[in-house]
Amino acid sequence: MSDAEAKGSSERAADAVLSRRALLKGLAGAAGLAVVPGGLLAACGGSKSKAASGGATTSASSTAAASGSASSSGSTGKAVHLTCGYWDPNMNGPSQQIAAAFQKANPDISVEMQQTPPAEYWTKLQTAVSAGGGPDIISMNGPNYQLYASNGMLAPLDEYISKDHVDLSPFSQGLRDVYKYKNAYYAMPFNFSTIGLWYNKQLFDDAGVKYPDENWTWDDLKAAAQKLTNKSKGVYGIPATSDPAYMPQEEYYNTIYQAGGYIISPDGTKSGFDDPKTIEGLKFWTDLQAMGVSPSYQQMLDTNPSAMFISGKVAMFYGGPWRAPQWAKANLSHVDVTQLPKGTSQSRTCIHGTAFAINAHSKHKDEAWEVIKSFTSKDGEEAWGATGILIPAYQGTQDVWLKSLPQYNLKAYIDELQTALPYPVSKNTAVWQKDAESILSQAWAGKVDITTAAKQLAAKMNDDLAKEK
Amino acid sequence: MVLGLGLFYLWPVVRTAYFSFTKWGAFGGSTWIGLGNYRSLFHDHEVLQALRNTAIYTLIVLLAVPIAMVVAAMLNQRGLRGVSVYRVFYFLPVVTIPAAVAIVWRLLYNGDYGIINYLLSLVGIKGPYWLSSPTFALVAISIVGIWMVLGQQIIIFLAGLQAIPQELHEAAAIDGAGPARRFMSVTVPLLTPSIFFVTVLSVIGTFQMFDLMYVMIDPNNPAIAQTRTIVYLFYERGFIDNDRGYAAAIAFLLFGIIMLLTLVQFRLQKRWVHYV
Numbered sequence: 001m002s003d004a005e006a007k008g009s010s011e012r013a014a015d016a017v018l019s020r021r022a023l024l025k026g027l028a029g030a031a032g033l034a035v036v037p038g039g040l041l042a043a044c045g046g047s048k049s050k051a052a053s054g055g056a057t058t059s060a061s062s063t064a065a066a067s068g069s070a071s072s073s074g075s076t077g078k079a080v081h082l083t084c085g086y087w088d089p090n091m092n093g094p095s096q097q098i099a100a101a102f103q104k105a106n107p108d109i110s111v112e113m114q115q116t117p118p119a120e121y122w123t124k125l126q127t128a129v130s131a132g133g134g135p136d137i138i139s140m141n142g143p144n145y146q147l148y149a150s151n152g153m154l155a156p157l158d159e160y161i162s163k164d165h166v167d168l169s170p171f172s173q174g175l176r177d178v179y180k181y182k183n184a185y186y187a188m189p190f191n192f193s194t195i196g197l198w199y200n201k202q203l204f205d206d207a208g209v210k211y212p213d214e215n216w217t218w219d220d221l222k223a224a225a226q227k228l229t230n231k232s233k234g235v236y237g238i239p240a241t242s243d244p245a246y247m248p249q250e251e252y253y254n255t256i257y258q259a260g261g262y263i264i265s266p267d268g269t270k271s272g273f274d275d276p277k278t279i280e281g282l283k284f285w286t287d288l289q290a291m292g293v294s295p296s297y298q299q300m301l302d303t304n305p306s307a308m309f310i311s312g313k314v315a316m317f318y319g320g321p322w323r324a325p326q327w328a329k330a331n332l333s334h335v336d337v338t339q340l341p342k343g344t345s346q347s348r349t350c351i352h353g354t355a356f357a358i359n360a361h362s363k364h365k366d367e368a369w370e371v372i373k374s375f376t377s378k379d380g381e382e383a384w385g386a387t388g389i390l391i392p393a394y395q396g397t398q399d400v401w402l403k404s405l406p407q408y409n410l411k412a413y414i415d416e417l418q419t420a421l422p423y424p425v426s427k428n429t430a431v432w433q434k435d436a437e438s439i440l441s442q443a444w445a446g447k448v449d450i451t452t453a454a455k456q457l458a459a460k461m462n463d464d465l466a467k468e469k
Numbered sequence: 470m471v472l473g474l475g476l477f478y479l480w481p482v483v484r485t486a487y488f489s490f491t492k493w494g495a496f497g498g499s500t501w502i503g504l505g506n507y508r509s510l511f512h513d514h515e516v517l518q519a520l521r522n523t524a525i526y527t528l529i530v531l532l533a534v535p536i537a538m539v540v541a542a543m544l545n546q547r548g549l550r551g552v553s554v555y556r557v558f559y560f561l562p563v564v565t566i567p568a569a570v571a572i573v574w575r576l577l578y579n580g581d582y583g584i585i586n587y588l589l590s591l592v593g594i595k596g597p598y599w600l601s602s603p604t605f606a607l608v609a610i611s612i613v614g615i616w617m618v619l620g621q622q623i624i625i626f627l628a629g630l631q632a633i634p635q636e637l638h639e640a641a642a643i644d645g646a647g648p649a650r651r652f653m654s655v656t657v658p659l660l661t662p663s664i665f666f667v668t669v670l671s672v673i674g675t676f677q678m679f680d681l682m683y684v685m686i687d688p689n690n691p692a693i694a695q696t697r698t699i700v701y702l703f704y705e706r707g708f709i710d711n712d713r714g715y716a717a718a719i720a721f722l723l724f725g726i727i728m729l730l731t732l733v734q735f736r737l738q739k740r741w742v743h744y745v
Contacts, residue, residue: 123708130497151496244689298598301690302580428495434709437689445601445691 079103079110080367084356085135086113087121090325094387101383102374109367111137119245122430129153129359136362137371140187140355142178142422143429148357149181150427155358157185160369170378170395174422175353188376191390192353193320194416195254196337197221198327203228203235203315212316214415216341218258218284221316225293228315237293238316239305240285241444248436249423250318253350256281258343263424269465271432274458279451281343286443286450297444309335321413324405325389339412351420353393427468432461488717495711506718516719518694519702520726522607526698527675529611533619534667538660540619541626542652556627560620567617571684574613575600578685600685603695610681610696617681618674622667629663630656632745661742669734676727679704699723 086095095113103110114135116124122144128134129148140148148154161168168176168185175189199212207228212221225237242250256263261278264271272278288294295308309317310330317323318340327335340348356372358365374380381392388404391413402410426432436457443453489506491499510516544555562570577583578599586596599609633656641651657664679700686696688709697705699719707716 126496126711127708147495151494153496244687247689296598297691298601299581301601301687302578302598303582431710434688438693441689441691447691 079108080364081110081112082137082362082364082368082371083112083114083135084137084139084371085116085121085125086139087116087118088322088389089115089117090322090389091115094384094389097387098375098380098383102371106370106374109370111371129361132361134359134361136359136364136368138357138359139190140179140357142352142425143433145179145187145355145357146181146425146427147430149186153360154186155360155362155365155368157188157358157369160373161185164373166373171393172395172417174351174420175355175393178353178422178425179355187355187357188372189353189355189393190376190381191384192351192393192417193249193322193391194349194351194413194420195250195318195320195340196412196416197340198309198317198319198323198335198337200309200312200315200335202334203312207315211336212338212341214339214412216338218341218343221341222288222291222293225288225316226291229293231292234313236295236308236314238288238318239300239308239314240288240294240297241300242305242318244301244441247440248433249350249352250320252282252285252440253423254318254340254348255284255343257347257350257421258340258345259284260343260345264426264461264465268426268468271458271461271465273436273454273461279454282440282443282450282454284343286446289444289446297441297446321391321401321410322389324408324410328388328405328407333407336409337412338409339416347419347421349416349420350423351417352423426465428464431467432464435460435464485717485720488714489721491714491717493711493713499714502714506715507722509715510718510722515694515697515702516699516722519697519699522696523676523678523698523700525607526611526614526678527672529608530614530618530675531668531671533615533622534664534671536615537619537622537626537667538657538664541623541630542656544623545627545630556624559623562617563620565617567680568684570613570617571681574616575685578609601690601692603692606686606690606692606696610678610685613681613685614675614678618671622671625667626660626663629660633659658743659745662744665734665738665742669731672730672734673727676723676730 084095084099091113092115095115099111099113121139125134125138138148138154140154160166171189172192175192176185179185179187179189197212197216201211204211204224207230209224209227212224221238228237229235240251241247253263256272256278259277259281261275261281262272263278273282289297294300295303295305295314300308305314305317306319306323306326308314310327310332319337324337342348356375358368358372362368375384376394378394378397381394381397382400384390385392385397385401386404388401391398391401398414402414439453439457439460440450442448443450448456488499490501490503492502492505493499540559543549544552544559549555577585580586580596580598580601583596583599585599589596597605599605637655637659638651641655646654677700678698682696682698682701683704686693686701690696700723703716703719703723706712706719
């Protein structure tokens, strides 16, 4: 232990006895802390110890902290332990490898990658950060960025960027704009996603329908879906939702843009849900339900549509790039992807991307910056892209991702970039997104007409936006 | 002991009471607003609906009490073979983690592939999509609630049954009472202390049900308004909407309601509970 090294030899004997007791206490403390989730601890009133900043850690540095000695950050030759929070389960294996590689190159910084399931990630993060904890490095996305940045929960990065001469031009303007707040950067863009149309070649062959391509229109899709639906076999053309939890990005944001509508006005004050073109975009999905080419909403709540796609119960599937490793893991060799079918407008899809930010409460911001800089550098992005789990945002590194899963036409995702429109966000996106979820679910379930629901949502969303000021 | 009690019970109660008079920002930082939360509480129709849902859930799960009584009486027969095996099976649900129970039952209730609908189809009934149906979702969850709590109540009733002197049963039998008559006139009246105990605990527990709902019902479920219990609403307001002050007020409202119900039950016990 570093403290023992620092003391004189005459004190070491006494120290040995003392530090054993302290070590036992520390072990008990760490074991106790290991049992209580980090979020609960934070909620109980803000313990600022490192263990609270992201759940149980079993490294030696945590026992050192618990046994009352000073935190290990100051001592030389001792690895600084950072935590990095993320939600995508696809990242689990690859993130361990990349973190290990980073530690090899930077022996005094160790990064622990911590996954929280997507449904709980934001709740847990907000609770932890409110109490002064949370991981050192935070995976951030568009809807939540402004909330965290405007409340001072993220460390500003401009100084680091200029000090290390980091060039931001390889990241698309759209992504850079998302992660600026009041003209300063609080996060580094990391990956991006567009949405593609996945299709089951086997089912298409069985029904004698030509495979979709980038020239397909809405009508082409609807016609094909009808030919592909075979209720006696329990096969449907396309589910009216890819995943009830991801619906906006994977489903209706795309069709809203394709119909020429919008979700939020550029100045962030007005909802676009009552715009007639937006409603056209939403009706795309209720029309599919009405045509009978999709399983019912209740069926899709009980059985996840991605499971239906994997087991060949639906022939088409609107999916993001994170679906590719999912299908590959399930050994789906008879599926492929193309661009989404066109609507009346130029734009095909909604683009979104996640970023890495530094927790304003982190005690090791400099080290955290090193990690982020590495992950978002050209080499770092290539390493991530090669794992196939995400599309790196760094211009010129996407080829690596394309080669990672050569059995799929992943190029479709990149081709859509030119006409992609940004993911709609506001200062407190989560509030109206939740309203959208609960109000529109009544329409998807067929209880309320979609036009009525959309207008109701627009009114509520305008209320929420007004409260943001 | 006092330190533990104070730290883990009293201090959070006091803090929650304090929070219920405040309004919170997204990342903490509260401002005092007095009774504002409570005023909105009484006008909030979602709170009313959640209370209604919780009351329905409580009433349905109270059906476990007569079931547990009958099962306990059956288990109490002298010379029943394999009594300990039956007891283990009935008690297993009690020691199973509620989240695990909810996950498995969620699969059982699956509209297309669940066993329950399959069994119904064998007798020609097309089962509904249980967990997304506004009419059936609450009933479906209540059935799981009954399943979970049955074993505990059976054990308590078994203990209560041991306290009934055998001579009373024999005297009744000599007087010509059949098993059913004996059950109604000898067993049940002398079991009323246990029934009272079980009922009070059941009401207190079911009013706080959250974990089953959280696992079985997603936020985009169209039936959520008709199924949401008051503690689930508390979680939504406190941790998803980050309105901790309002959530604290809901918690205190719940505390008041449960205390009231318990007091009422204690008052009423004089009328129907026979203490030997």
